[in-house]
Amino acid sequence: MIKNRTTQIIFQTIYIVLGIIGVMHSLGYFSKSFNYDFYLYYTNLSNYICLGMMIAIFVSTLKFANKKEDGFITLAPKFKLMCVIMILVTGLVYNILLAKENTVFEYFTSIGNLILHVILPIMFVLDWILFYEHGKTKWYYPLLCTIMPLIYVFFILIRSAIINATIGASYTGLLYPYFFLNLGVLGWGGLIAWVFGLLVAFIAIGYIFYALDNISKWKHIFKINHVHANSK
Numbered sequence: 001m002i003k004n005r006t007t008q009i010i011f012q013t014i015y016i017v018l019g020i021i022g023v024m025h026s027l028g029y030f031s032k033s034f035n036y037d038f039y040l041y042y043t044n045l046s047n048y049i050c051l052g053m054m055i056a057i058f059v060s061t062l063k064f065a066n067k068k069e070d071g072f073i074t075l076a077p078k079f080k081l082m083c084v085i086m087i088l089v090t091g092l093v094y095n096i097l098l099a100k101e102n103t104v105f106e107y108f109t110s111i112g113n114l115i116l117h118v119i120l121p122i123m124f125v126l127d128w129i130l131f132y133e134h135g136k137t138k139w140y141y142p143l144l145c146t147i148m149p150l151i152y153v154f155f156i157l158i159r160s161a162i163i164n165a166t167i168g169a170s171y172t173g174l175l176y177p178y179f180f181l182n183l184g185v186l187g188w189g190g191l192i193a194w195v196f197g198l199l200v201a202f203i204a205i206g207y208i209f210y211a212l213d214n215i216s217k218w219k220h221i222f223k224i225n226h227v228h229a230n231s232k
Contacts, residue, residue, distance in 0.1 A: 001072065001129075001130060001131065001132075001133070001134070002130050002131055003070045003071050003072055004070055005061055005064055005065040005069070005070055005071075006065070008061050008073065008131050009058070009061055009062065009065060011123075011126075011127060011130070011131070012054055012057060012058040012061060012127070013058070014123070015051075015054050015120065015123050015124070015127065016051065016054055016055060016058060018115050018119060018120060018123070019047065019050070019051035019054065019115075019120060020051075021111075021112070021115055022047055022051075022112060022115040022116045022120060023044075023047070023048065023051065024112075025111070025112025025113075025115065025116065026038050026041070026043075026044040026047070026112070026116065030112060036173075037173065037174040037177070040156065040159075040174055040177040041177050042090060042093075042149070042152055042177070042178070043090050043094060043116055043117065044116070045152065046083075046086045046087050046090045046148075047087065047090070047116050047120060049083060049086070049148075050083050050086070050087045050120065050124050051120075053076070053079070053080065053083050054124070054127070056075060056076075057073055057075050057080075057127075060073070060074075060075045061073060072131060072132055072133040073127075073131045073132050074132075074133070077132060077133075077136060077137075078138075078141060078144070080128055080132065081128065081137060081141055081145070081206075081209065082141070082144055082145050082147070082148065083124065084124060084125055084128045084209065085142070085145040085202055085205055085206050085209065086145065086148055086149070086202075087120065087121045087124045087125070088121055088124075088125055088205060089149075089198070089201060089202055089205060090117070090121060091117050091118060091121035091122070092201075093198070094117040095117060095118070097180070098178070099117070134213045134214075134216065135213060135214055135216055136213070137209070137210045137213040137214060139210065141206065141210060142202075142203050142205075142206025142207045142209070142210055143203065143206070145202050145203065145205075145206045146199050146202050146203060149198065149199065149202060150199070153181065153195055156176065156177070156181050157181075157183065160175050160176060160183065163175060180194035180195075180198070181194070181195075
């Protein structure tokens with residue numbers, strides 16, 4: 001793992017610059033048309049949160065660098081892992097379920113989409129792998145990773161319910177940003193099935209990271225037990 005503050009700052013700076021470009025894309029800046037529904041997309045919200053987290057990490061790293069102190073990044077490791085799982089699932093869901101709506105040409109020529117769905121998720125995960133101290137993840141951290149997506153789902157459903165109750169069929173704006181949240185088409189059974197499946201994916205990926213994060217600790221425990229067993 002990398003403790004060098006200069007390397008960390010360079011990596012974080014690149015991420016922040018790309019993150020700002022991604023935010024501008026999500027708001028419709030490059031298409032010259034403001035995207036009024038930007039706040040409905042989980043892709044945008046997850047990237048905004050991760051960008052804010054990275055800016056906070058960048059400020060913290062600069063403080064240590066000014067003191068000429070190398071070391072691991074220590075800022076909010078629990079929240080960092082939650083964001084890692086969140087942004088990784090963002091990339092996976094888009095590339096597995098949603099990217100097929102675009103042609104291959106559209107996929108690779110949309111710089112904004114590539115930044116938000118591929119480059120930034122990979123970089124955010126790498127930041128955790130390369131610059132954070134490992135072996136600290138607790139068994140319940142993966143369960144906490146479901147909090148933010150559940151809040152998002154409740155937000156979309158509450159918003160759509162309010163619009164349906166007040167405006168109804170005359171509403172012409174975006175009601176459900178993703179097909180797997182479209183209550184009108186799926187019904188409660190279909191929606192719950194999709195949400196449950198995605199939550200299972202969050203938890204499963206979280207426990208994969210939990211296992212990888214603690215592998216050195218488990219190797220050490222196994223080695224000690226092996227030595228004790230052979231000494232009997």
